[in-house]
Amino acid sequence: MNIIEEHYNKFNEDKRLQSRHGQVEHIITLKYIYEMIEVIKAKRIKETGTINIPNSSVSILDIGAGTGAYSVPLAMDGYDVSAIELVKHNLTRMKQKCDKIKARQGNALNLKKYPSDSFDIVLLFGPMYHLFSMEEKLQALAEAKRVMKPDGILMVAYLMNDYGIVMYALKEGHLLDCYNGYRLDEDFHCHSKEEDLYEFVSVDDINSMNEKQGLHRIKLITPDGPANYIRPVLKNMTDQEFDIFVKYVESIAERQDMIGAAAHTVDILQK
Numbered sequence: 001m002n003i004i005e006e007h008y009n010k011f012n013e014d015k016r017l018q019s020r021h022g023q024v025e026h027i028i029t030l031k032y033i034y035e036m037i038e039v040i041k042a043k044r045i046k047e048t049g050t051i052n053i054p055n056s057s058v059s060i061l062d063i064g065a066g067t068g069a070y071s072v073p074l075a076m077d078g079y080d081v082s083a084i085e086l087v088k089h090n091l092t093r094m095k096q097k098c099d100k101i102k103a104r105q106g107n108a109l110n111l112k113k114y115p116s117d118s119f120d121i122v123l124l125f126g127p128m129y130h131l132f133s134m135e136e137k138l139q140a141l142a143e144a145k146r147v148m149k150p151d152g153i154l155m156v157a158y159l160m161n162d163y164g165i166v167m168y169a170l171k172e173g174h175l176l177d178c179y180n181g182y183r184l185d186e187d188f189h190c191h192s193k194e195e196d197l198y199e200f201v202s203v204d205d206i207n208s209m210n211e212k213q214g215l216h217r218i219k220l221i222t223p224d225g226p227a228n229y230i231r232p233v234l235k236n237m238t239d240q241e242f243d244i245f246v247k248y249v250e251s252i253a254e255r256q257d258m259i260g261a262a263a264h265t266v267d268i269l270q271k
Contacts, residue, residue, distance in 0.1 A: 003194050004130050008087040013066050020234035020242060021227040024249055025264060026069060028223035029157075031250065032266060033070065033121070036153045036218075037079070040120045043151055055079045061119040061147060063108045063140075064126035068094035068101065075100040082119070084111070108140040114147045122148045125157040125266075132192055132199050134209075141213045145271060154215065154269045163228065163263040164190045164200035203260050206267055215269040222262035225249040229263075 016022045041053040055078035062071040065083035067090045075081040075098050083103040085091045091105055104113065108127035124144045131137045141156070148154050165188060169175045178184040182191055190200040203220070210217065227234060227249060237245065252258050259265055 003197070005087050008066075008090060013069070013090065014093070017069050019231070020237070021224065021231050024227040024234075024246055025224040027246055028221075028249055028253055029125075029266060030070065030073065032221060032223070032253075032268065033074070033123070033155065036121060036155065036268060040151075040153065058121065059119045060121045060123065061114065062123045062125075063111070063144060064124065065094060065101075065103070066090050066126055068097050070123060070125070071101050071103070072098045082114070084108075108143065109136060111143040111147050116146050117149050118147050120149055120152050122152065122154045124154065128156060128201075129159050129198050130194075132194055137209055138212060141209060141215065145213055145215060148271065150271060152270070153218065156267045156269065157223075158206060158265050158267065159198055159200050160260060160262055160265060161188075161190050161200045161202040161205075162261050164198070166229070166261075167263075203265075206265070210267070210269065215271065218268040218270060219254055220256070220259060220265060220267050221253045222259050222265050223249075223253065224264050225252050225258055225262055227263070 017026050037058055040058055044053045044057070045051065057080070059080045060071075060074055060082070062068075062074075062081065062083040065071045065085045068083065071081050071083045071094060081101050083094065083101050084106040085094065085103065086105065086107045088105060091103060094101060094103055106113065108124060108131070122144045124140065127140050128137060131140055144154050144156070165178075165184070169178045169184065182193075183196070184190060189202065192199045206220075209215075225248070227245075234242065234245065
């Protein structure tokens with residue numbers, strides 16, 4: 001984890017999410033978080049007969065919370081937000097932004113400080129980008145599942161295999177190095193090591209992990225669609241054009257023919 005910590009001590013995650021392509025990912029992801037919160041509230045209304053469910057009664061755990069891109073707005077909206085983050089620098093930035101988050105340092109592989117069946121919504125957005133063995137990925141999913149309530153919802157973000165090929169191997173000119181080395185196999189499946197920083201998966205990989213952990217899909221979405229492929233185009237758009245592009249990505253977010261080629265996916269799951 002030292003390499004990952006060193007990377008994020010230098011990498012400005014806030015700046016990435018303020019970029020046009022980062023904004024798309026953030027806007028669409030938040031939309032689906034709030035949609036899942038409404039699902040939780042609807043269940044609570046049905047169970048209790050109570051019409052008004054206060055935001056403070058909805059518990060959320062943000063695993064690998066970064067500088068609080070999602071924890072901060074959720075906490076400011078009154079939800080009961082806990083966050084765990086590996087990198088001290090990120091943790092400090094998050095606490096500076098909002099003092100309503102119950103934040104602590106830690107990582108996705110060990111959530112022992114959180115009791116089982118504790119949270120309505122569990123967000124696992126950053127960690128799966130940086131777990132390089134199947135055992136670690138399954139452990140992170142198992143821990144997230146454990147702390148989620150029996151009727152809770154887990155949202156997991158991944159970087160996609162073909163995005164890695166197109167952007168790094170093809171666009172950045174590393175195809176021969178990747179194909180003749182360890183990073184691409186004959187089936188064009190990406191393989192990464194910790195020094196590569198990022199791990200890429202296919203939809204088949206995701207489905208296999210869910211099956212092994214007994215997780216059932218509500219929906220699989222892309223929060224950014226083609227945004228990462230056309231960063232210069234987005235940068236040069238007018239505000240009106242950009243707003244239309246966001247609406248476009250929102251309209252295709254659940255189209256399964258768009259999922260594998262996008263940069264990110266968010267898998268929305270339940271036990």
